[in-house]
Amino acid sequence: MELYYSFSVLIVLASFFAYLNLRYLKLPATIGIMIIAMITSILLVIVHNVFPNSLLKFTNFSQLLKDVDFTEVLMGAMLNFLLFAGAIHINLKDLKEQRAPIIIFSTVSVIISTFAVAGLLYYVTAFLNIDLPFIYCLLFGALISPTDPIAVMGVLKEAKVKKSLETKVAGESLFNDGVAVVVFAVILQLTRSSDMDINFLNISWLLLKEAGGGFILGALLGFGASDAMRKIDDYKVSVLITLSVVMGGYLIAHAMHISGPLTMVAAGLVIGNYGKNNAMSATTKDYLGKFWELIDEILNAILFLFIGFELLIIENLTSYWGIGLITIFIVLLARFISLFIPVKIIPFRNKFSNGTIKILVWGGLRGGVSIALALSIDEGPNKPIIIAITYFVVVFSIIIQGLSIGKLANRVLSKEEE
16 A cells, blocks of 8 residues: 555656646656755755744654655666667667677666776875775766667657767667666676676676577567567557566566566567567557557656655755766766767767767766665765765756757758768
């Protein structure tokens, strides 16, 4: 009953905030919901501080948020649905055309970004006399490096950017979540046991097992589900089959200790391309597409509602505003470095203009995955600062970068066409 109660409250608030945004703010849905949730959080805190006895439900609502295991809910459930829903709508031909930059940006760039963020953050914290060990700087670098396609894709579509650029952003974001989670897990183990046997061979094997195993399992699930749908071609059963792929597929991936996110991406790509082309009628395609689009919208609304209300449960957030603002610039600089180095060294078939790099840097939004990973860190003296600076980066990324990426893309691309 408690789970039902919590979920009911979140759904009611998400729908109400979505209505307010569409009626008055008219911002992209996810960004608008998050902004309203943040404003509501600030007002609740102010009213509670001024009239501590008048707002009896404030403590109950804060406790409700604390009782929800955000890391488990997002990483164990929502992320799987969101990645599958995103992958099922991506054209594999477009992805193949951009496969080289997508592979490099979602692997090599994640590693470069992790170490660049760690080095810069360690230097800055030492200069400011903040005691943050390098291993925790590295941990923060790993959790903040994956980009989030959720908030930016709708904006890029409205801006009518080139299809190739849109595919790069979407493809990188879909794949780098799984890679970053593996890197984060390895570094997290180092923080728990300094004498753990971590070497290049072990890390390489872990990455190969997690990533390769995830892709293989996802492909098998995708082809198996497509074959089953081809034999019955009923849209109601087809929707149930895709739900079983996401929910059952995650359980299998978790039991086999391979990447759940990459399993979902692979399964979504196979069903969204091979399945739609060979196993479904036009009616089934239509219902399946609309179902997963609706699931995507609902879960996005709840996710960004969560992010907005995190203000209520992050303790002493205002104590870290200085290092939080500096970290925003560190993450942007590391993002630029992680893209600039591969672009200049690797001879991609299509050249990257300076304008394209600017769009990729500014369009690399951070989201719920980063917050979930930060919250999963073991309790200790270093956890509060990591959670706080993560929140600063994510909020800036979603609101400032998310609302301005469309204008930047239009301005940059129009200059290049002149």
